[in-house]
Amino acid sequence: MEDGVITREQALEQIATLLDSPESRFPLNFNSKMPRIRELFHAATKNQWDPKVDIDWDKLDVSKYTQEQRDAARLYWSRRAWGEYGAISESPALQIRFADENRPSDMQMFFSIRSQEEARHAEVCHDLAEHLGGYIEKPISQLFQGSIASHGVRRAALAAEVPLEGIIAALVCTAEEIAFDVFHHLEDVTEDPVALQLVRLIMRDESRHCAFGWYFLEEICDDLTDEQKQMIQEAVVNMIEKVELNGYHSVWLAPDSEATRKEIETDEITHAAGLGATTEELEKPIFVKTIARIRERMAKLGIDMPKFTHPKVGEF
Amino acid sequence: MNGLPNTLVGPAELETVRTFVEQRFPLYMSPTIDSIWKLYDEAKQGRWNPQRDVDWDALSAEDYDEDVRRAARRTYSRRAWNEATGLTETPALLIRFCMETGREIDPKFFLTVRNTEEVWNIECFDRVAEIFGGRIDRPANPAYEAVFNQHRHRRIIDYSQTLDAYVAVHAAFEDGLEYVLSEAWRSEAENPVIAGMFDHIVRAKKRHGTFGWLYLEHRAPEWSEEDRTRIADELVTYINDIVLAGLQCPWLSPETAGAEAEADAVTAEAGLGAASKEAETGVLVDFFADARSRFEGLGIALPRINSNRLGWL
Secondary structure, three states, rough: OOOOOOOOOOOOEEEHHHOOOOOOOOOOOOOOOOOOHHHHHHHHHOOOOHHHHHEEEEEEEEHHOHHHHHHHHHHHHHHHHHHHHHHHHHHHHHHHHHHHHHOOHHHHHHHHHHHHHHHHHHHHHHHHHHOOEEEOOOOOOOHHHHHHHHOOEEEEEEEOOOOHHHHHHHHHHHHHHHHHHHHHHHHHOOOHHHHHHHHHHHHHHHHHHHHHHHHHHHHHHHHHHHHHHHHHHHHHHHHHHHHHHOOOHHHHHOOOOOHHHHHHHHHHHHOOOHHHHHOOHHHHHHHHHHHHHHHHHHHOOOOOOOOOOOOOEEEO | OOOOHHHHHHOOOOOOOOOOOOOOOOOOOOOOHHHHHHHHHHHHHHOOOOOOOOOOOOOOOOOOOHHHHHHHHHHHHHHHHOOOOOHHHHOOOOOOOOHHOOOHHHHHHHHHHHHHHHHOOOOOOOOHHHOOOOOOOOOOOOHHHHHOOOHHHHHHHHHOOOHHHHHHHHHHHHHHHHHHHHHHHHHHHOOOHHHHHHHHHHHHHHHHHHHHHHHHHHHHHHHHHHHHHHHHHHHHHHHHHOOOOOOOHHHHHHHHHHHHHHHHHHHHHOOOOOHHHHHHHHHHHHHHHHHHHHHHHOOOOOOEEEOOOOOOO
């Protein structure tokens, strides 16, 4: 198969999904049943931004960086763009799930703008990579693709046997919470004014994405059975062990290989240049703290999380 | 017999769909269809806020008699039912564009904005219905529900539905039709709040229709004769089974959508953002002629279609 060519020869899969039941739209209701989530939708509507006009691209002076720094940063921001891109199809899958399960319209509305925000993030990360010398279309080594290709949310979102509560707990309250804390930290360590502006704008959106997850879980937690809580716990553990500890957000957590070492080096050079990345040393305590906070918040909802281990972090 | 076309009477059990397995890398993210990228930029810059940009306080049901209020709430409820299609159709299209190898980045980005704009339309229509007495949560005649319950998101995800044919029918033709109709509703709106609301909605609808045609223009050189025939066939099915079954204009199907048709007539008469049957007939006839000519330019022969209520189109 040629790159970028539409072909009917692509591989197919057949998996049972929510789509196997006929659509039944009525009665149709748009009343707000989760007002805090409706508020988030309205806040997002008020706070839209456009990478093309709301970033001061003129302030990006690439000449002050070495070729090595520019190359590292363009790979770093390309990688960020790949991650954000994943959400462009994961977010709509959840939106379909909300509709098919007749969840409160607040959730569908919020996710309609969440998808747009994810596209904006992908666009702006791509644009920064372009300014730094050119966006890169794939990881340097195919070996690293496994860590960042997908965390399976899109498929899970359409699979009836995977409970929605578990997906939101894993994706939003865990993965997005981790991503948010990293962005928060990036705000402290990023020196380039344009990269910093970008980090801040993304972080503002991400704070709403995280709030959505917790508002949702808080709203439903009183009605959860022990079995459902167990499923949520399993989904969260799976996300941490199989996705996060495999390097989805933080490259230094990926299994050791030449490809991983190269990606880590890229982050270190980008970080030293003040262009937006961070290092294992700085990020490790933040990551541990985030997991501890997630554990604490989940416990308040009656969901217990076990300890985790990772060769570079130990038990946490 | 419920009077519905066969394609609208679905089976109770459905076969499991086959979907594409995504190959994410290489991931091309630089613009490839400049015209659609420009549309995406326009959509971002044309953003608005239904809460803030429509003077809702100035829209008062007290200014209208009971018959008009009843009609307006039904007209705007129906519009919200129709817009609700976007809550699953646009996300499914986004997924499909992402899963099918080689699909361009520009439509993906554009569709994320369209998704939000459709929700803003729902918010507006729902709010108007609420102001005029409260949203009605389903059609008066259950048979009319089938026109809305088309399960489009399933079709889109299913690999056997070709994406270009779907875009031709539902983005170029359908969104184009909804644009010209909403323009007519805007021009007939005497109430300034409703007119102001439609100013925003029409701008977005214009972009949605434009997107479909631009994408087809980009793709057309790649089509085979089989692709073109398929697009024409799907257009004919859509027109017969959906448009002429009253999705956009309920007066086209008085046997299932009589209550909604009567409501639209009263809403139009009151200047609340609807158009008369006569005015909509003109819009439909002109649109069909224009669409036929545009499809012809793409090598697609859209046959003449006979309708009891519109004659030969």
